[in-house]
Amino acid sequence: MVPQLSWYLALSAVLFTIGVVGVMIKRNVISMFMCIELMLNAVNLTFVAFSSFFRDLSGQLFVFIVMTVAAAEAAVGLGIIIAIFRNRESLDVDDARSLKL
Amino acid sequence: MSSEQLYCLLLTAYSMLRYIIFAPLAGAVINWLVGRRLRNERFIGIVACAAVGVSTLIAFYLAFNSNGALRSTQPIMDHLWTWIQVGKFRADFALAMDRLSGIYALFITFVGLLIHVFATGYMHGDRGYYRFFAYLNLFMFAMLTLVLADNFLLMFVGWEGVGLCSYLLIGFYLDKDEAAPAAKKAFIANRVGDWGFVLGLMLVFFMTGSISFFDKPGYSVSSALTAISTLPIDGFTWHAIFAGGVTSIAVLLFIGATGKSAQIPLFVWLPDAMAGPTPVSALIHAATMVTAGVYMVVRCNTIFTHAPTAMFIVAIIGAGTALFAATIGIAQNDIKKVLAYSTISQLGYMFLACGVGAFIAAIFHVMTHAFFKAQLFLGSGSVIHGMHHEQDMRRMGGLRKYMPITWITMCAGWLAICGVPIFAGFFSKDEILWKTWSASSFVPAGFNKALWFVGAITALLTAVYMTRLMVMTFWSNERFGADHSADHHQTEHGGHSAEGAHEPHAHKPHESPLSMTVPLIVLAILSTIGGLVGVPYALSSLAGGRPDNYFERALDPVVGHAPESTTTGEATSEVHWQTPPPQEIDGKPAFGPAHEAGGAEHAASATELNEERLFTLISVVIALVGIAIGWLMFQRQPLRQMPRLLENKYYVDEAYDAAIINPIHVTSREGLWKIFDVGVIDGFLHTLGRTIVDLGRTFRYMQIGFVRGYAAIILAGALIIIGYFAYHGAQLLMR
Numbered sequence: 001m002v003p004q005l006s007w008y009l010a011l012s013a014v015l016f017t018i019g020v021v022g023v024m025i026k027r028n029v030i031s032m033f034m035c036i037e038l039m040l041n042a043v044n045l046t047f048v049a050f051s052s053f054f055r056d057l058s059g060q061l062f063v064f065i066v067m068t069v070a071a072a073e074a075a076v077g078l079g080i081i082i083a084i085f086r087n088r089e090s091l092d093v094d095d096a097r098s099l100k101l
Numbered sequence: 102m103s104s105e106q107l108y109c110l111l112l113t114a115y116s117m118l119r120y121i122i123f124a125p126l127a128g129a130v131i132n133w134l135v136g137r138r139l140r141n142e143r144f145i146g147i148v149a150c151a152a153v154g155v156s157t158l159i160a161f162y163l164a165f166n167s168n169g170a171l172r173s174t175q176p177i178m179d180h181l182w183t184w185i186q187v188g189k190f191r192a193d194f195a196l197a198m199d200r201l202s203g204i205y206a207l208f209i210t211f212v213g214l215l216i217h218v219f220a221t222g223y224m225h226g227d228r229g230y231y232r233f234f235a236y237l238n239l240f241m242f243a244m245l246t247l248v249l250a251d252n253f254l255l256m257f258v259g260w261e262g263v264g265l266c267s268y269l270l271i272g273f274y275l276d277k278d279e280a281a282p283a284a285k286k287a288f289i290a291n292r293v294g295d296w297g298f299v300l301g302l303m304l305v306f307f308m309t310g311s312i313s314f315f316d317k318p319g320y321s322v323s324s325a326l327t328a329i330s331t332l333p334i335d336g337f338t339w340h341a342i343f344a345g346g347v348t349s350i351a352v353l354l355f356i357g358a359t360g361k362s363a364q365i366p367l368f369v370w371l372p373d374a375m376a377g378p379t380p381v382s383a384l385i386h387a388a389t390m391v392t393a394g395v396y397m398v399v400r401c402n403t404i405f406t407h408a409p410t411a412m413f414i415v416a417i418i419g420a421g422t423a424l425f426a427a428t429i430g431i432a433q434n435d436i437k438k439v440l441a442y443s444t445i446s447q448l449g450y451m452f453l454a455c456g457v458g459a460f461i462a463a464i465f466h467v468m469t470h471a472f473f474k475a476q477l478f479l480g481s482g483s484v485i486h487g488m489h490h491e492q493d494m495r496r497m498g499g500l501r502k503y504m505p506i507t508w509i510t511m512c513a514g515w516l517a518i519c520g521v522p523i524f525a526g527f528f529s530k531d532e533i534l535w536k537t538w539s540a541s542s543f544v545p546a547g548f549n550k551a552l553w554f555v556g557a558i559t560a561l562l563t564a565v566y567m568t569r570l571m572v573m574t575f576w577s578n579e580r581f582g583a584d585h586s587a588d589h590h591q592t593e594h595g596g597h598s599a600e601g602a603h604e605p606h607a608h609k610p611h612e613s614p615l616s617m618t619v620p621l622i623v624l625a626i627l628s629t630i631g632g633l634v635g636v637p638y639a640l641s642s643l644a645g646g647r648p649d650n651y652f653e654r655a656l657d658p659v660v661g662h663a664p665e666s667t668t669t670g671e672a673t674s675e676v677h678w679q680t681p682p683p684q685e686i687d688g689k690p691a692f693g694p695a696h697e698a699g700g701a702e703h704a705a706s707a708t709e710l711n712e713e714r715l716f717t718l719i720s721v722v723i724a725l726v727g728i729a730i731g732w733l734m735f736q737r738q739p740l741r742q743m744p745r746l747l748e749n750k751y752y753v754d755e756a757y758d759a760a761i762i763n764p765i766h767v768t769s770r771e772g773l774w775k776i777f778d779v780g781v782i783d784g785f786l787h788t789l790g791r792t793i794v795d796l797g798r799t800f801r802y803m804q805i806g807f808v809r810g811y812a813a814i815i816l817a818g819a820l821i822i823i824g825y826f827a828y829h830g831a832q833l834l835m836r
Contacts, residue, residue, distance in 0.1 A: 023812050032808075097806030 008049035016042035029081050029091045033074075040070045117163060118179035118196045121156045121206060122249060125241035128152025132238065136231035146221035149234035153217050153241055157210035163198055170203035174658050176315060178251065183320075185254070189310050191322060197251035197315055201659040204464065205248040205396055208471045212388045213241050215620035219479050220380035222616035223486055233273060233378065240266035244389050248396060253302045253312040253325070256397070260298065260361065263390045264291045270385060271377040283373035290370040294360015298397075301353030304345065305329075305404075314400065326403045337409040337545075351404050351411030354397060355418075362394030362448045364422045369754055371445055375437040379482030382437060387444045387478050388471040395451045395467050399460045402660045406458065412543040416456025420555040423449030425751075427562035431569065432747035436481045436494050439570050443518065444474055446559060450533055453556060458543040459536035460660040461653050465635045466533055469525035472631045473517035476624035480511035483613040483621060484574060488581065494570065495740055499579035503610040506618045508575045510625035515571050517628040519564040520724040525632035530560060531720045532637055535713050557723055564727020569735045577739040581610065639713035 015038055022035030044063045051059025084096055128149050136145040164171045176199035184194040198206060217237060224233050243262025250256040264287075272284030306312050309328035316324045329350075335341045341348035358364065363371035374386045385391070398405060398415065405412055423446045430442030447470050454463035485492055487504050501508040517524035520531065537544075538553040612618070635652035642648075649657070735741060746752075803814065 020816060024809060024816070027809075029808075093808040096808070099806075 005049055005053045008045060012042045012045040012049070015039075015045065027092050027094055029084070029093050029096075032093065033077055033081070036077075037070060037074070040066055116179060117159055118177055118198055118249065119181060121159050121163075121210070122196065122242055122245045124152045124155040124159075125238040125245065129235045129238035129242060132231050132235040136235065140231065142221070142225065142230050145231050145234050146217075149238050150214065150217045150221065152238050153210060153214045156241065156245065157214045160203075160206045160210045164203045164207055170198040171200055171655055175199075176202075176251075178315070178317065180317070180320065190306065190312075192252055192254040192312060193317075193320065193322070194255060195251045195317075196246075196249040198249055199315075199659060200655050201396070201399060201464065202248045204468060204655065206245060208468050209241070209244055209248060209389050212471050212475050212624070213244075213384060215623055216380050216384040216388070216475060216479065219383075219482070219617050219620040220378070222614045223380055223482055224378065225614075229273065229275075233270075236266055236269045236273070237381070237384070240270065240385060240390070244393070247393055251313060251315055251317075253305060253314070256400075257295075257298060257302060260357075260393065260397075261295065263385070263393065264288065264295070264361070267291075267374065267385050267390055270381040271374045273377055273381065277376060279373070280376040283370075283376040287370040287374050290367045291360045294357045294367055297353040297356025297360070299357075301350050301357065304350045304353065308332075308347070308350070326401065329407060330403045332407060334407050335409065337413070339410065341408070341410050346408075347404055348408035348410045351401070351408035352414060354401055354404065355411060355415055358394030358398055358452070359418065360394075361397075362391050362452070363445050364394070364418050364449065364452060365425060368422060368426065368445050369757060372438055372441040372750070375435070375441050379437065379478060379485055382441070383475045383478030383482065386441065387474040391444060391448055392451070392467045392471065395448070395455065395463055398452070398455045399464055399660065402455075402460050405455065406543075409543060412456050412458065413545070413548075414456070415452050416537075416544060416548075416552055419449045419452030419454070419456050420552045420559075421449070422446070423453060423559040424555050424562070425449075427559045427566065428747055429750050431562055431566040432743035434495050434748075435492050436484065436497075436570060436574065437478075437492055439494075439566060440474070440477055440481060443477075443563065443566065444470075446563060447474065447518070450530065450556065450559070453537060453552060454533040456543065457537050457540035457549065457552065459533060459540070461656045462529065462532040462536050464656060465632075465652050466526075466529035469517065469529040469628075469632050469635075472624055473514040473524075473526055473628040476514035476621065476628045477511060477518065479617070479621055479624065480507050480514060483507040483617050484610075486613050486617065487610045489610075491581065494573040496581050497574045498577045498581070498739060499575070500610055501575040504575075504612045506612060507621060510618075510621040511571065511575070513625035513628045515567050517632075518567050519728055520560055520720055521728075522721055523629065523632075525628050525630070527720070527724070528632035528635050528637065531717050532635065534560065534720055535637070535639075535716045538716060539709070539713075557719070560720065560723045561727045561730075564724050565731040565734075568728045568731025572732060572735040573739045577736060580739075637713065637717075639710045639717065642710065 019035040019037075019039035019042060022038065023032050026032050026035065044066055047059040047063045047066070051057060051063075081091070085091060088095055090096075128151070131148050131152075132145050136148065139145070163169055163177055166172075170177050176197045178195065178197050180193060180195040182194050183191065185192040217234070220233070220237065224230055227233065240263060243259050243266055245259070247256055247259025247263060250259055268284045268288045271287050272280045274280045302312060305325050309325040311323055311325040311328060313322045313324055314326055316322070316327060329347060332347060335344075335346055335348040342352050343349065360367045371386060371391065375382055377386075405415065426442045426445035426449060430439050430446060433439045433442060447466070451463045451466050451470070454460070454466060483504065484497065484500060484507060487500070487507070488497060491497070513524065517526040520527045534553060534556050537549055537556055540549040540552075544552065613621075635650050637650065638648050641650060749755075803810075
């Protein structure tokens with residue numbers, strides 16, 4: 001049985017929804033971060049699937065760009081998280097609701 | 102052809118002309134910047150007098166040198182710079198001194214100089230000494246700009262400038278309650294007049310495409326007045342006033358003149374203007390500024406001679422004001438108020454002369470009036486000074502013993518204004534009355550006699566009230582120092598002077614210092630002999646004089662060109678208007694065809710001369726009878742009760758309050774303020790502000806700091822966008 005395009009898209013949609021819901025319900029900033037990564041990679045999966053389906057490499061090209069952005073985002077995001085943790089000794093985003101300490 | 106010669110200009114730039122106006126400006130600036138720091142009265146006084154002295158010297162030099170303004174037929178021009186040039190509109194900052202402005206500049210600078218000298222004594226000890234002289238010099242600058250301007254717009258600059266200085270100087274005594282409202286009143290009344298002036302100016306430009314008084318070939322500027330002189334004469338109809346033609350211009354300009362020269366209906370500011378220092382009253386509100394309206398009318402005589410309706414209005418207003426103010430003047434008790442109403446009355450004479458076409462007589466009266474009214478005002482200033490700032494004539498009397506110089510000199514002014522022969526006012530007033538009687542060109546038949554009658558009555562009243570003033574002040578019993586408890590005690594200086602402040606009535610009146618008496622003496626001499634430049638032929642012929650006297654010869658070119666064209670036929674027949682016949686009376690070419698200066702003139706017929714002599718005699722009798730009446734009425738009873746109606750100035754101020762000022766106040770307060778401002782403008786702004794605040798209060802909850810809240814908002818936004826596209830995509834697919 002040859003995998004269909006819709007299978008990949010369904011999987012991607014499920015992964016993306018899990019990511020969205022995770023961002024919405026998790027209070028731990030690391031978990032939220034991981035959920036964001038999950039969303040990004042769900043999108044990557046869509047790109048690759050369409051690329052293969054349409055025989056067009058530009059989709060895969062976009063995947064590389066997204067992965068680059070995700071890497072940069074991870075570096076900056078983790079830096080922010082460490083800074084927040086140092087100041088507040090907590091990873092709960094609800095504790096970080098005011099700009100001033 | 103002759104007008105070409107007259108107005109073809111000397112293009113050589115007489116750069117000296119500019120110093121006439123800029124010397125006083127420099128004096129004002131120096132006194133304002135340096136004098137206020139030094140606070141040295143001697144320095145301030147010398148700067149101010151020197152500034153005006155320079156102007157005076159230059160004015161006399163430019164007027165009387167070998168080809169000076171009063172000798173040559175061509176005006177002296179001084180083009181400083183082109184001020185405004187937009188399309189066809191062009192206004193230069195340029196000065197011109199022709200014979201008319203020359204005579205004005207002469208007496209303005211000379212009388213101004215005397216008054217400056219007088220003021221150095223009068224204002225001694227005042228805290229605002231530097232301020233006073235800075236304003237006074239600034240006034241000289243503005244007045245000379247007004248007179249020497251070569252176009253309407255620059256004249257208007259001077260016109261506004263003198264209004265401003267008048268405002269500043271009326272309100273000079275900051276601690277005096279009536280000064281500020283008086284200053285405002287003068288300013289506002291003048292604004293009403295300026296409205297007319299500006300509209301007239303615009304109409305002149307629309308009709309002629311120029312606002313210049315003179316042709317300036319070198320700058321390709323042509324004269325608006327010459328352009329108007331080629332137009333047909335407007336008909337003598339009331340309709341012409343609103344037709345937007347020459348008559349409209351003339352009427353609008355005359356509205357400006359009524360404001361500046363205190364004629365009915367805008368005269369109310371001048372009596373109140375007496376709240377200012379007395380030298381100011383003498384300089385601005387008697388000798389110079391208030392005659393600016395007459396100057397403007399004579400300067401624009403071409404416009405007025407083309408507008409018979411306007412001429413008639415000018416004559417009626419002039420005569421009416423003369424009589425009206427004279428009746429009020431007879432019942433006033435404040436010495437300066439009497440003189441103020443007298444000034445209004447004399448200005449009425451000048452406009453009467455303009456209205457019957459006797460422009461030269463008007464200017465002659467302006468000049469003699471400048472002498473004797475400045476003299477009288479300065480004399481009253483000397484009295485006020487000597488009386489320790491008492492202005493109420495009811496508390497004077499018998500001052501001739503204490504102030505002999507003031508008394509003698511004021512007698513000269515008194516006899517001059519009454520019209521006693523030899524004195525200056527006699528010749529000018531007599532000439533105006535005679536011209537009014539013999540006027541045929543500009544007055545409908547019969548009206549000239551009525552106007553003459555009004556003028557004669559005014560002359561009688563003038564003699565009466567001036568005699569009353571003199572009697573109450575210098576003769577009769579001494580009434581000062583008697584009752585201090587009297588009701589309204591008018592002090593002029595608010596107790597600035599040390600001796601006046603501490604014991605106001607303890608001192609005897611004293612004669613004024615030399616700086617005050619010398620100008621008095623000079624002006625008294627001028628009041629006595631100043632009229633001799635304009636002795637009419639009817640009198641001078643008795644002594645073998647020329648048909649035209651010096652003054653007429655000098656001013657002839659300015660008003661000598663009259664229109665050749667005549668009124669339209671039906672307008673003429675409608676109101677029995679007599680078209681100007683080109684006849685001369687008494688050798689005066691004022692309204693005949695153009696003349697060369699001093700050229701061939703028809704000798705007046707013997708009957709006319711005899712008639713004029715008869716009227717001169719009548720004038721003399723009127724003056725003497727008036728003096729006699731005044732003497733008999735007030736010598737014994739100086740405090741005689743005058744009619745209430747006159748004492749209260751016919752309730753004109755009250756009427757204006759009720760009819761104009763109160764409605765404006767009420768509308769402003771109840772309508773504009775409480776409804777429009779508070780309701781509409783404030784309401785709109787408050788509603789707007791409140792809405793914004795409410796919106797902000799709502800949106801504030803979006804920024805409460807919960808990261809997941811933001812995430813939810815992003816999600817919602819994304820869902821909306823996706824939903825939008827999904828919906829449209831579905832619709833596309835369905836189709």
